[in-house]
Amino acid sequence: MNDIITGVINFLRTPGLTHFLIISALLFSMGIFAILTRRNAVMVLMGIELVLNAANINFIAFSRYSTGTFDGQVISIFVIILAAAEAAIALAIVLNIYQNFNTVNVDEINQLKD
Amino acid sequence: MDLFTIIFYVFALLTLVSASVVVFSRNIVRSAFSLLFTFFGVAGLYVLLMADFLAITQLMIYVGGILVLVIFGVMLTSRQINVDAKTGTVQTLPAVLIVAAIAGTLVGMFLSTDWPRTGTLPETISSGAKIGDLLLTSYLLPFEIASVVLLVALIGAAMIARRDKKT
Numbered sequence: 001m002n003d004i005i006t007g008v009i010n011f012l013r014t015p016g017l018t019h020f021l022i023i024s025a026l027l028f029s030m031g032i033f034a035i036l037t038r039r040n041a042v043m044v045l046m047g048i049e050l051v052l053n054a055a056n057i058n059f060i061a062f063s064r065y066s067t068g069t070f071d072g073q074v075i076s077i078f079v080i081i082l083a084a085a086e087a088a089i090a091l092a093i094v095l096n097i098y099q100n101f102n103t104v105n106v107d108e109i110n111q112l113k114d
Numbered sequence: 115m116d117l118f119t120i121i122f123y124v125f126a127l128l129t130l131v132s133a134s135v136v137v138f139s140r141n142i143v144r145s146a147f148s149l150l151f152t153f154f155g156v157a158g159l160y161v162l163l164m165a166d167f168l169a170i171t172q173l174m175i176y177v178g179g180i181l182v183l184v185i186f187g188v189m190l191t192s193r194q195i196n197v198d199a200k201t202g203t204v205q206t207l208p209a210v211l212i213v214a215a216i217a218g219t220l221v222g223m224f225l226s227t228d229w230p231r232t233g234t235l236p237e238t239i240s241s242g243a244k245i246g247d248l249l250l251t252s253y254l255l256p257f258e259i260a261s262v263v264l265l266v267a268l269i270g271a272a273m274i275a276r277r278d279k280k281t
Contacts, residue, residue, distance in 0.1 A: 013115065015122040018224055020159065023126050025220035027156075029213045030130075030137045036209035042187045046136055046149055049180060053156050056168075064163040068233025070244045073165050074253050077245065080168075080175050081260045085267035087180045091187045092275035098191045107204055 020061035028054035039105040041094045045087065052083045122162055129155030142192070146185050153177050164235045167242040 011018075027050055034047030056076040063072025098104050132151035139145045153176040160169040249257045 013119060015119055017229060019122065019126070020163065021224040022221055023129065023159070025217060025224060026130055027133055027152075028220065029217035030133050032216060033209055033213045034137045036212065037203040037206055039204055040142055040191075042184060042191060043142060043145060045187070046145060046184060049149065049176070049184075050133055050136065050152065053152070053176075056172075057156060057159060057163075060160055060163045060165045060168060062229075064165070064235050066229050066231055068235055070235075070241060070248055071252075073168055073241060074245055074248045076165075076168055077171065077249075078256060078260055080171060081264055084175055084179055085264050087183050088271040089267050089274070091183050092271040094187055095190060095275050104191045 017061055017065035020057055020065075024054040024057035024061070027051075027057070039107055041097070041104040041106050042091075044106060045090050045094070048090075049083065049087070052079055055079060118162065121158070125155045125158035125162065128152075129159065142188055146181070146188050149184065150177060150181055153181065164237075164239065165241055167245055 031047045031050030031054060034050065035044050038044055038047065056079050059072040059076040059079070063070060094104055097109060101109055103109070129152055132148045132155065135148035136145045136152060139148065153172060157169040157172040157176075160166075160172060
């Protein structure tokens with residue numbers, strides 16, 4: 001029992017690759033939770049941003065600790081670019097939906113055209 | 115406890131706490147503003163991971179661009195201030211089960227896997243020049259494609275958002 005406790009304490013005292021990966025896993029899970037449960041389309045978008053940030057943390061953590069090259073950082077730049085494009089398009093679509101249906105709750109929007 | 119450990123836990127706590135406020139808050143305006151602190155925390159983690167250029171990019175694009183877009187979306191789609199700013203949730207119990215399964219799987223995998231370590235980044239190196247080199251050599255084609263995608267996406271977003279109802 002004491003061995004386990006000292007192991008956990010030693011694990012917590014030296015942040016490394018695993019710590020960053022666990023943070024990204026928790027961030028990813030919270031993003032998925034927001035995507036699954038929220039009714040507001042803008043909240044779903046925020047969940048997607050959390051998921052993308054979690055993926056970026058993974059890329060950069062592996063670039064720092066596992067490969068030692070900058071390829072992970074370059075790929076996370078592409079992720080950020082695509083996130084910006086996605087946010088712009090998605091919010092334009094949300095605004096259009098709001099003009100047509102007068103709501104942005106994703107469970108009430110069930111028609112492709114009105 | 116060295117300085118790296120303390121800073122790591124400060125930013126990790128900032129990220130996770132504000133992300134949970136984003137996810138669990140009933141008020142969508144509060145969610146949008148907590149997202150700001152989540153992005154700040156993630157940028158701090160990037161600095162700890164020797165990605166200074168990425169941290170600045172994160173602040174400029176996420177905080178300066180995407181977050182402003184999200185807040186515009188919140189303001190333009192809430193019916194009235196303070197009346198319909200709250201948002202409901204659906205399917206909470208199945209979602210909790212699914213998310214617990216995902217989180218457990220991911221954390222267990224991260225804890226049990228022995229990741230290959232072929233090298234680490236040196237402690238004192240500026241990432242901007244290296245990233246610029248890579249973008250113009252190995253990643254030239256994806257870089258150009260990404261720029262075209264961004265242009266097309268922004269023009270498309272402007273078109274979709276400005277379209278009249280009559281046409």
